[in-house]
Amino acid sequence: MRSRLRYLLLLPPLVFLGVFYFYPLVSIFGQVFSTAAQKEAGGLGKLLGTGYLARIMWFTTWQAALSTLLTLVLALPGAYVFARYDFRGKGLIQSLTAVPFVLPTVVTAAAFKSLLGRGGLLNAGLMKLLHLEGPVINLDHTVWFFLLAHVFYNYTVVLRLVGGFWARLPRDLAPAARLLGASGPQAFFRITLPLLRPAILAASLLVFTFCFTSFGVVLLLGGPRLATLEVEIYRQAVHLFDLPAAAALSLVQILFTFGLMAVYTWFERHTSVSLMPEPARPALRPAGQGRHRLVVGASSAFLALLLGAPLAALFLGSILTEDGLSFVYYAGLWENRAQSILYVAPITALVNSLAFALAATLIALALGWLSAAFLAGPRTRTGSLLDPLFMLPLSTSAVTLGFGFIIALDEPPLNLRTSWILPSLAHALVAFPFVIRSLLPAWRGIPASLREAAAVLGASPFRIWKEVDWPILSRALAVGGVFAFAISLGEFGATVFVARPQTPTLPLAIFRFLSQPGAMNYGQAMAMSCLLMAATAAGFIFLERLRPARGSF
Amino acid sequence: MNKPVPTILLTVTLLFAPRALAAPPVLTLMTHDSFAVSKGLLESFEKAQGLKLRVLKSGDAGAALSQAILSRSNPLADVFFGIDNTFLGRALAAGIFEAYPAPGLAGVSDDLKLDPSHRLLPVDFGDVCLNYDKAWFAKKGIAPPQGLDDLVKPLYKDLTVVQNPATSSPGLAFLLTTVGRFGEEGYLDFWKKLRANGVYVSTGWTDAYYGQFSRAKGGTRPIVVSYASSPPAEVFYSEKPLGEAPTAAVLGSGNAFRQIEFVGLLKGTKQVEPARKLIDFMLGPDFQKDIPLNMWVFPAVAGTPLPEVFVKHTQLAREPVLLTPESIEAGRRRWIEAWTEAVLR
Numbered sequence: 073m074r075s076r077l078r079y080l081l082l083l084p085p086l087v088f089l090g091v092f093y094f095y096p097l098v099s100i101f102g103q104v105f106s107t108a109a110q111k112e113a114g115g116l117g118k119l120l121g122t123g124y125l126a127r128i129m130w131f132t133t134w135q136a137a138l139s140t141l142l143t144l145v146l147a148l149p150g151a152y153v154f155a156r157y158d159f160r161g162k163g164l165i166q167s168l169t170a171v172p173f174v175l176p177t178v179v180t181a182a183a184f185k186s187l188l189g190r191g192g193l194l195n196a197g198l199m200k201l202l203h204l205e206g207p208v209i210n211l212d213h214t215v216w217f218f219l220l221a222h223v224f225y226n227y228t229v230v231l232r233l234v235g236g237f238w239a240r241l242p243r244d245l246a247p248a249a250r251l252l253g254a255s256g257p258q259a260f261f262r263i264t265l266p267l268l269r270p271a272i273l274a275a276s277l278l279v280f281t282f283c284f285t286s287f288g289v290v291l292l293l294g295g296p297r298l299a300t301l302e303v304e305i306y307r308q309a310v311h312l313f314d315l316p317a318a319a320a321l322s323l324v325q326i327l328f329t330f331g332l333m334a335v336y337t338w339f340e341r342h343t344s345v346s347l348m349p350e351p352a353r354p355a356l357r358p359a360g361q362g363r364h365r366l367v368v369g370a371s372s373a374f375l376a377l378l379l380g381a382p383l384a385a386l387f388l389g390s391i392l393t394e395d396g397l398s399f400v401y402y403a404g405l406w407e408n409r410a411q412s413i414l415y416v417a418p419i420t421a422l423v424n425s426l427a428f429a430l431a432a433t434l435i436a437l438a439l440g441w442l443s444a445a446f447l448a449g450p451r452t453r454t455g456s457l458l459d460p461l462f463m464l465p466l467s468t469s470a471v472t473l474g475f476g477f478i479i480a481l482d483e484p485p486l487n488l489r490t491s492w493i494l495p496s497l498a499h500a501l502v503a504f505p506f507v508i509r510s511l512l513p514a515w516r517g518i519p520a521s522l523r524e525a526a527a528v529l530g531a532s533p534f535r536i537w538k539e540v541d542w543p544i545l546s547r548a549l550a551v552g553g554v555f556a557f558a559i560s561l562g563e564f565g566a567t568v569f570v571a572r573p574q575t576p577t578l579p580l581a582i583f584r585f586l587s588q589p590g591a592m593n594y595g596q597a598m599a600m601s602c603l604l605m606a607a608t609a610a611g612f613i614f615l616e617r618l619r620p621a622r623g624s625f
Numbered sequence: 626m627n628k629p630v631p632t633i634l635l636t637v638t639l640l641f642a643p644r645a646l647a648a649p650p651v652l653t654l655m656t657h658d659s660f661a662v663s664k665g666l667l668e669s670f671e672k673a674q675g676l677k678l679r680v681l682k683s684g685d686a687g688a689a690l691s692q693a694i695l696s697r698s699n700p701l702a703d704v705f706f707g708i709d710n711t712f713l714g715r716a717l718a719a720g721i722f723e724a725y726p727a728p729g730l731a732g733v734s735d736d737l738k739l740d741p742s743h744r745l746l747p748v749d750f751g752d753v754c755l756n757y758d759k760a761w762f763a764k765k766g767i768a769p770p771q772g773l774d775d776l777v778k779p780l781y782k783d784l785t786v787v788q789n790p791a792t793s794s795p796g797l798a799f800l801l802t803t804v805g806r807f808g809e810e811g812y813l814d815f816w817k818k819l820r821a822n823g824v825y826v827s828t829g830w831t832d833a834y835y836g837q838f839s840r841a842k843g844g845t846r847p848i849v850v851s852y853a854s855s856p857p858a859e860v861f862y863s864e865k866p867l868g869e870a871p872t873a874a875v876l877g878s879g880n881a882f883r884q885i886e887f888v889g890l891l892k893g894t895k896q897v898e899p900a901r902k903l904i905d906f907m908l909g910p911d912f913q914k915d916i917p918l919n920m921w922v923f924p925a926v927a928g929t930p931l932p933e934v935f936v937k938h939t940q941l942a943r944e945p946v947l948l949t950p951e952s953i954e955a956g957r958r959r960w961i962e963a964w965t966e967a968v969l970r
Contacts, residue, residue: 100695103695178831178832181832181836182835182836185836185843186842186843189836189843190843190845191842191843191844191845192843193843196843291792291828291829292828292832292836295826295827295828296789296791296792296826296827296828296969297969297970306792307791307792309691310684310685310687310688310691311687311791311792311797311961312791312958312961313687313691313715315691389842392842393864394864394865395864395865400864408664409861409862412661412662412663412664412919471688475691475692475695478692478695478696478701479695479696482696482699483699489696489701490653490679490681490701570683580658583658584658586831586835587658587659587830587831588858588862588921589834589851589855589858589859589862589872589921590858590859590860590861590862590863591859591862591863591864592862592863592864593862594835594841594842595864
């Protein structure tokens with residue numbers, strides 16, 4: 073009886089996906105392929121026939137795998153520190169690690185170039201210091217440049233998903249293993265790592281998918297010689313008008329990621345372990361004494377270098393003017409030189425951005441919660457099929473989906489092509505896989521015995537939910553909320569390719585400044601980016617405060 | 626649809642339905658992200674016509690055109706502005722525009738009227754050309770480049786940045802400049818020499834101008850592909866008032882490509898008359914006069930007064946390269962692919 077009712081949970085997410093994801097995709101594929109069949113499908117055959125597709129697939133896959141590996145290796149120590157230690161400014165630093173997530177790729181690229189480019193700060197400094205003629209660091213237009221940017225973007229995914237999970241692991245297991253004679257590394261690889269596997273897998277899947285469909289940073293930092301599948305789809309669709317080729321490539325992308333996610337889902341289902349979670353406010357180690365202080369210090373320093381330096385370069389760009397340090401660019405934001413209607417007051421853009429982000433976050437949280445509630449239940453065939461399905465929006469080409477919206481959502485009651493709600497819906501589509509992945513490991517990890525014990529002790533179902541499930545889930549939900557908020561603020565996904573009326577947001581205002589010559593335009597783009605970062609950080613701090621069980625992760 | 630509709634949709638529909646009944650008729654102008662006009666200008670048009678004008682921004686010029694073509698059976702807008710001559714052939718072939726021989730065309734020079742069927746009408750134009758950093762050349766004591774031929778000389782090694790024609794509109798325009806200048810037989814040779822001379826290919830205009838050009842923070846190259854109007858924009862958007870532009874455009878004969886932007890009436894619009902009025906308005910003196918400082922291009926109607934910053938700091942290109950829309954449409958893909966092979970592989 074209860075298990076039948078469980079299926080009702082699926083109704084909203086499935087309807088949402090059906091209407092805003094599958095319907096547009098099927099429409100665009102249908103239209104493109106039927107017209108392509110009428111004409112000669114020469115280009116398509118050429119595309120699939122030569123080694124061209126294989127080359128792009130190979131490059132896309134290995135760069136995503138390498139990005140994921142790098143991010144994991146660099147972020148796991150950070151996750152450990154955040155899970156196990158308590159230190160001053162922890163909450164703030166944790167909030168700030170998600171800031172890169174909202175930066176438009178143009179801005180990230182500008183930050184990396186002004187820091188590490190041929191004429192960037194680091195090269196200029198080194199050349200002066202070592203009296204060199206040419207630049208020392210030549211990352212520009214190499215794979216390494218955008219791999220670095222991928223780590224910059226995704227560090228927070230691993231930190232939050234794995235760190236949050238790690239904080240809940242019983243902390244007496246590893247010491248117990250040590251007591252029984254295991255070495256430190258042995259205890260880590262045999263006990264801790266296997267226990268962390270669900271969270272590590274979930275984070276890896278998100279990071280991999282993100283990098284697999286990476287577009288902007290690859291174009292801007294990788295240069296014209298390197299192309300991921302997503303870059304190629306964009307090129308074919310927007311600049312060569314070859315929609316059949318673009319659609320075929322999108323289909324390949326979708327099928328590949330679906331396969332990958334199916335494998336992951338299977339794996340996850342067979343590896344999740346439920347453990348007695350630590351209390352909501354576990355006794356964390358203060359970072360006061362010698363060795364511990366060093367660990368925390370080193371990890372904070374690393375964070376400052378990896379995430380802080382590019383952000384600092386951005387901030388520097390917004391205050392470094394011809395006359396030295398000044399706030400003229402910020403002042404300029406409030407001035408409309410050309411008397412243009414396109415002029416966007418920073419406050420207007422900020423309010424628009426926040427409104428879109430709030431709507432998207434609420435939709436994503438609601439849908440993600442329902443989906444996770446179903447998926448966390450008993451193992452069913454439906455579940456193994458739906459789980460990878462729910463992840464698909466994250467891995468679908470933004471151009472293709474955007475074009476799909478245009479031809480599919482054009483009739484009442486779905487005449488949403490130019491509605492104010494469309495950006496939020498499109499952002500929620502990308503954000504809700506993040507919410508599911510944040511929630512599921514936590515949900516599956518709640519031991520049934522805990523609920524049963526509470527029931528035996530006479531707790532009502534509501535009380536059980538409130539005392540057992542909610543404290544654990546609320547933490548995971550806040551993490552999902554942060555991601556959803558960030559994804560929407562950064563205008564990630566199909567909205568870039570969707571027509572929209574005059575509702576300027578911060579990222580759109582930044583693009584606008586960066587499309588015209590003149591020192592003020594560049595400076596104001598940097599200033600606007602800093603406003604975006606500040607708004608994001610404030611939003612995250614607010615979200616973190618909302619959740620009841622503060623103090624841990 | 627017989628499926629249950631999510632609550633959000635219902636709310637949205639309910640919220641919008643009554644408003645749609647009460648409001649004045651809405652005319653929609655679809656355009657690219659660079660569209661801009663002065664405050665109040667569109668309001669004067671709205672007032673005169675008793676309607677509400679909605680401007681729909683749809684990404685860059687290529688993305689906007691793709692959207693217009695995709696939505697042809699149920700158009701997103703009544704009027705489309707922002708197709709340039711590199712995409713004109715494609716837009717006409719798609720058959721999404723309706724002819725309108727606007728009276729305002731009389732004032733437009735014949736070179737700009739590329740569509741004899743009057744489905745797409747010229748509104749403005751800009752010259753894509755080389756820009757250079759004056760201070761850099763003065764400091765090094767090297768003569769600034771006079772044209773394309775200079776770029777392949779050893780003196781100018783590693784100094785030039787261009788945009789990828791496969792991902793950038795000025796990049797494509799510059800590729801077409803070389804095709805027009807050196808011909809189908811010669812343009813690849815030029816590019817091979819340019820490659821040997823250390824040309825830097827960036828993804829788009831922003832990346833080139835704000836990332837690699839020596840005027841930018843961290844940029845090292847003093848020659849960049851941009852517009853004839855970039856020097857006045859540098860003056861207009863400078864931090865402090867400037868007497869002289871910090872950059873200059875190379876405008877000699879055969880060294881620039883004239884990018885012409887067109888407006889057209891979308892087939893299937895139910896508001897033909899108001900849509901025509903909008904096109905008339907865009908070819909009228911108020912709108913034309915407003916173009917330079919907002920979109921940083923030149924007005925199409927001859928004799929439209931230019932703002933001082935344009936008069937002082939730039940000129941039109943002399944004898945820009947001419948290619949017919951048909952030849953561009955026929956050659957675009959082939960040229961881009963051959964270019965990619967020659968310059969990137």
